[in-house]
Amino acid sequence: MKKSKNEKDAKKRYEEYVSRFTPGSRSVSNGIKAFVVGGALCSAAFVVQNFIQQNFGLESKEAGTIVTVGLIFAAQLLTGLGLYAPLAKFAGAGVIVPITGFANSMVATAMEFKSEGPVLGVGSKLFQLAGPVIVCGISVSVIVGLIYYVMGIFDFKLPWV
């Protein structure tokens, strides 16, 4: 037993030793994949938004909302079908950082807790990851609004805005 533990230690030490001489080749390829997939996702959203805007005579903001809702639905459907996890394994932050990652996290956690019931299980676990994001985002937006209000009273503007 003791010998095998030593072997394991030696193996671990060797891996650490090697990793010092292979400067993040995995990280470089991860970074490229995240950059390309993330960029492509945003570009696709942009092209679709322009298409909707031109062909349905909508304003930029409305078309943007439609695209956002579409992205959210698509990401959640892929999650339900079990296709999002392999995608995230490949593209990493490229599909986690866009709004699709947020949408995916809701379904992914909720599905795991179906055994706890459709209301208290799925209903609450939908927010296991999305909860902190929404709570922090909305809280910051309120603080921003308050500060902006006070700045308005004193007629103060940031010099570079």
Next chain:
Amino acid sequence: MEWMEILKVFLVGGIICLIGQLLIDYTKLTPARILVIFVTAGAVLTALGLYEPLVTFGKSGATVPLPGFGYNLAKGAMNAVQTDGLMGALTGGIKETAAGITAAIFFGYLIALIFDPKPKS
């Protein structure tokens, strides 16, 4: 729509995602924390007037990633304060992002009820 425009969107969106990937690979932050950091950073940068130029330049590249969610929250609150006064600080954020949040909750709930998780192989 020109190719130049699409290239700008690609660059901005790609770089924001790359930053996320670097945070995943080189820090001990979990993806959940990174999502929170991105939304919060987007809102704070918007308040400082630093995110709007990025949106003007990179369009969907700046609004589709999560900092764009923070951007919409903060911009909503600021605009609502301008039109409705103090109460706008409470109403503006959600109003601006209502469609996205509601869609995510509604579709997410339906899909989580319909589909079963895949057994992990």
